[in-house]
Amino acid sequence: xxxxxxxxxxxxxxxxxxxxxxxxxxxxxxxxxxxxxxxxxxxxxxxxxxxxxxxxxxxxxxxxxxxxxxxxxxxxxxxxxxxxxxxxxxxxxxxxxxxxxxxxxxxxxxxxxxxxxxxxxxxxxxxxxxxxxxxxxxxxxxxxxxxxxxxxxxxxxxxxxxxxxxxxxxxxxxxxxxxxxxxxxxxxxxxxxxxxxxxxxxxxxxxxxxxxxxxxxxxxxxxxxxxxxxxxxxxxxxxxxxxxxxxxxxxxxxxxxxxxxxxxxxxxxxxxxxxxxxxxxxxxxxxxxxxxxxxxxxxxxxxxxxxxxxxxxxxxxxxxxxxxxxxxxxxxxxxxxxxxxxxxxxxxxxxxxxxxxxxxxxxxxxxxxxxxxxxxxxxxxxxxxxxxxxxxxxxxxxxxxxxxxxxxxxxxxxxxxxxxxxxxxxxxxxxxxxxxxxxxxxxxxxxxxxxxxxxxxxxxxxxxxxxxxxxxxxxxxxxxxxxxx
Amino acid sequence: xxxxxxxxxxxxxxxxxxxxxxxxxxxxxxxxxxxxxxxxxxxxxxxxxxxxxxxxxxxxxxxxxxxxxxxxxxxxxxxxxxxxxxxxxxxxxxx
Numbered sequence: 001x002x003x004x005x006x007x008x009x010x011x012x013x014x015x016x017x018x019x020x021x022x023x024x025x026x027x028x029x030x031x032x033x034x035x036x037x038x039x040x041x042x043x044x045x046x047x048x049x050x051x052x053x054x055x056x057x058x059x060x061x062x063x064x065x066x067x068x069x070x071x072x073x074x075x076x077x078x079x080x081x082x083x084x085x086x087x088x089x090x091x092x093x094x095x096x097x098x099x100x101x102x103x104x105x106x107x108x109x110x111x112x113x114x115x116x117x118x119x120x121x122x123x124x125x126x127x128x129x130x131x132x133x134x135x136x137x138x139x140x141x142x143x144x145x146x147x148x149x150x151x152x153x154x155x156x157x158x159x160x161x162x163x164x165x166x167x168x169x170x171x172x173x174x175x176x177x178x179x180x181x182x183x184x185x186x187x188x189x190x191x192x193x194x195x196x197x198x199x200x201x202x203x204x205x206x207x208x209x210x211x212x213x214x215x216x217x218x219x220x221x222x223x224x225x226x227x228x229x230x231x232x233x234x235x236x237x238x239x240x241x242x243x244x245x246x247x248x249x250x251x252x253x254x255x256x257x258x259x260x261x262x263x264x265x266x267x268x269x270x271x272x273x274x275x276x277x278x279x280x281x282x283x284x285x286x287x288x289x290x291x292x293x294x295x296x297x298x299x300x301x302x303x304x305x306x307x308x309x310x311x312x313x314x315x316x317x318x319x320x321x322x323x324x325x326x327x328x329x330x331x332x333x334x335x336x337x338x339x340x341x342x343x344x345x346x347x348x349x350x351x352x353x354x355x356x357x358x359x360x361x362x363x364x365x366x367x368x369x370x371x372x373x374x375x376x377x378x379x380x381x382x383x384x385x386x387x388x389x390x391x392x393x394x395x396x397x398x399x400x401x402x403x404x405x406x407x408x409x410x411x412x413x414x415x416x417x418x419x420x421x422x423x424x425x426x427x428x429x430x431x432x433x434x435x436x437x438x439x440x441x442x443x444x445x446x447x448x449x450x451x452x453x454x455x456x457x458x459x460x461x462x463x464x465x466x467x468x469x470x471x472x473x474x475x476x477x478x479x480x481x482x483x484x485x
Numbered sequence: 486x487x488x489x490x491x492x493x494x495x496x497x498x499x500x501x502x503x504x505x506x507x508x509x510x511x512x513x514x515x516x517x518x519x520x521x522x523x524x525x526x527x528x529x530x531x532x533x534x535x536x537x538x539x540x541x542x543x544x545x546x547x548x549x550x551x552x553x554x555x556x557x558x559x560x561x562x563x564x565x566x567x568x569x570x571x572x573x574x575x576x577x578x579x580x
Contacts, residue, residue, distance in 0.1 A: 378526055
């Protein structure tokens with residue numbers, strides 16, 4: 001059964017002509033169809049995918065096909081796709097068909113990948129449970145009564161249920177790593193600037209990064225290497241030429257110094273999650289790593305700092321949705337103010353409106369110093385804490401989330417309790433660092449537990465190397481939810 | 486920090502969002518709770534700390550002043566809610 005193979009294995013099988021791209025496409029389209037109740041996809045593009053698969057089969061018949069030729073993938077519905085709806089999980093973009101492709105979409109297509117469709121997500125990537133989507137919540141394939149995490153919840157559920165072997169996501173405060181943790185996947189948020197943001201609907205421009213949601217570190221490396229690289233169309237894209245992360249996956253771990261921040265293992269973390277992470281640390285030490293206690297003293301301030309900076313940037317970015325140039329427009333506006341106010345009120349959901357209002361307030365006259373400037377200073381302290389930690393260690397390690405996946409509806413009435421989910425992840429975005437979440441066990445209810453590795457700036461290759469070596473001695477990443485085996 | 490109903494209306498106007506009377510209490514309550522969370526920032530001493538706007542502490546790249554975009558006016562107008570003869574249409578703003 002093709003879905004029991006990793007993306008790396010499928011790419012090799014395609015090259016060896018053991019299976020065709022069209023056969024693979026049909027297999028995964030049938031799985032998507034059968035798993036409709038997960039609500040993982042907003043749009044399935046069977047016709048477009050078939051044309052791409054046929055072209056991939058032609059490339060595979062020739063010499064030197066591109067690395068992902070014929071490999072099916074899905075894109076989070078935040079990436080603009082030419083000719084295919086890009087909703088961003090919002091009513092305001094329900095009718096939006098982008099006239100261009102995001103750079104990530106373009107690069108993966110050029111690498112030969114076949115796009116099966118666009119996955120569900122929290123509206124404008126604002127959420128940690130995929131419950132703010134205009135298209136309804138996504139269910140966790142490990143337990144349909146629980147959330148898959150968010151905001152890249154559709155991509156996570158789709159890969160976890162093997163409806164597609166790998167998918168893209170974006171991560172502004174944890175939106176790749178937290179759903180990866182909840183769904184037993186390997187999810188990477190790259191260093192700020194490593195992957196182009198061109199064509200990604202902007203949420204918080206100084207925090208947003210795109211990355212892969214994958215079955216393993218090796219799969220994530222293959223996808224990242226295809227996605228990353230300089231792009232003149234993104235003003236914050238890095239010009240550095242970096243070696244492919246794939247090249248160092250097998251490196252040894254002898255001498256690796258793992259920093260364990262004491263703030264990641266305090267009373268806030270569930271005991272089962274902490275125990276699984278500690279067992280994973282022991283496994284890494286058996287492979288030659290050593291540990292050192294480090295401190296990130298301003299970690300707790302990360303949440304309030306993030307919930308000023310991200311909404312402030314969002315309130316500015318989302319000003320473009322005005323009912324004039326594209327997207328939803330209200331019926332019968334009486335004047336221009338009415339057109340703006342009702343198009344936005346009817347087009348945006350409650351969480352998006354809350355964040356726009358918090359951001360507007362924080363940036364408004366008389367409040368700027370107390371909120372936005374204060375948050376930017378704390379951001380500096382948080383980044384400095386990581387710099388200090390990396391003087392003592394090569395990677396920082398801890399749980400990805402305080403708990404395993406929570407129940408659908410459990411946190412929807414209280415935005416603040418939802419925000420606290422990002423406690424271990426959002427400081428990484430504030431500092432612009434790379435982070436990867438990988439599965440390290442299951443709790444008593446059979447729900448996946450994720451561990452996060454954080455690297456210094458541009459340290460993706462080392463993170464994926466450590467994750468890959470860990471996956472060489474464990475099989476948590478190979479487990480499939482029973483219903484989707 | 487308590488956000489009043491008047492605050493909600495003022496912020497909503499700045500943000501160009503219509504908030505119905507029946508929604509105001511809910512937003513006032515939620516925004517107040519979020520600001521209570523945000524005010525935990527005050528516990529951190531930030532004297533003499535330089536603000537950090539961005540993870541990349543470098544000047545943005547410049548490029549040659551050359552036209553790189555092609556004219557795609559028709560493609561962009563095609564997705565507008567209302568357009569006519571190359572113009573976006575909005576309600577009358579000048580009497």
